[in-house]
Amino acid sequence: MDKRRQVKEIEYKLGVIFKDENLLFTAITHSSYANQKKNIEFNERLEFLGDSVLQLVITEYLYLNYLDKSEGELSRKRALIVCENSLFDIAQKWQLGKYINMSKGEELTGGRERVSILADCVEAIIAAIYLDRGIDFAKPFILSNFRAIIDRAMSDEIVLDxxxxxxxxxxxxxxxxxxxxxxxxxxxxxxxxxxxxxxxxxxxxxxxxxxxxxxxxxxxxxxxxxxxxxxxx
Known part of the structure; x- marks a missing residue:
C-alpha cells in the first residue's frame, strides 16, 4: 500500500484529517521498519508524548466527573483505562494491525498482532493528533474513543487478572x-x-x-x- 493511500485510510478510521500527514506516518512506523530505511523516523518518541497526553486527559476527566472517588480509587481506575490491554482494544477498533509499517521479520513473527506494538501505536497516534491539532482537538477525540472503556472501568468490568x-x-x-x-x-x-x-x-x-x-x-x-x-x- 502506498503512503498516501495508507494515511488516508487511517484518517478515515480515526475521523481525523491531518494538516501534517508525516506526523501520522511516523506514528504508525515501527522501529524495525525505520532501521531498514534511510532517514525514516519511527514512533517511539511520539509514544512517549502520547502516554502523557492520554494520562492528562483521562486524569482531568475522572477528577471532574467522579467527585465521590478518592485519589487512590481514581488512580486505580485510571490505570485500568490506560493499560496496555485497553490500548490494544482501541487499536483493534481502528484496525491498526494492517497499517503499521514494520519489517518483514517483525511481521512474520506476529508483529501485527502483538499487544505491545499495537498499544504503543495508539499512544503515538494520540501524540500525533495533539501535535497536529492541539489539545482542544485531542481531548474530545480521546474521550470519545475511550468512553466505553471509561464506563467499563468505573463499573468494575475491566479485569487485569x-x-x-x-x-x-x-x-x-x-x-x-x-x-x-x-x-x-x-x-x-x-x-x-x-x-x-x-x-x-x-x-x-x-x-x-x-x-x-x-x-x-x-x-x-x-x-x-x-x-x-x-x-x-
Missing part, C-alpha cells in the same frame, strides 16, 4: 480443580505462539492464545469468564 476472577467465580461454592492445558505452540523459538485451554474435569471453559504461556492462560480465563457471564444474563 482473569485467572483470579475465574477462580473466584468457580470456587464460590467450594474448592474446584482448575487446569490450564497447553494444547500446542507454533513459531520460531524467539516468537512462539501458545494455545491454551482452561478446564474443570473434562469440560473446556475457554481457550486463548498468546506469545507467552502466561498471556495465553490469561486469555483462556478471560474467554471462560465471558462465557460464564453470558450464561448468567
Amino acid at each position: 482473569y485467572k483470579t476472577k475465574l477462580q473466584e467465580k468457580l470456587q464460590e461454592n467450594g474448592e474446584i480443580n482448575i487446569n490450564y492445558n497447553l494444547v500446542k505452540y507454533e513459531g520460531p523459538p524467539h516468537r512462539r505462539k501458545f494455545y491454551t485451554e482452561v478446564m474443570i474435569e473434562d469440560k473446556i471453559l475457554g481457550a486463548g492464545t498468546g506469545y507467552s504461556k502466561k498471556e495465553s492462560e490469561q486469555n483462556a480465563a478471560k474467554e471462560a469468564v465471558k462465557n460464564m457471564e453470558g450464561k448468567n444474563e
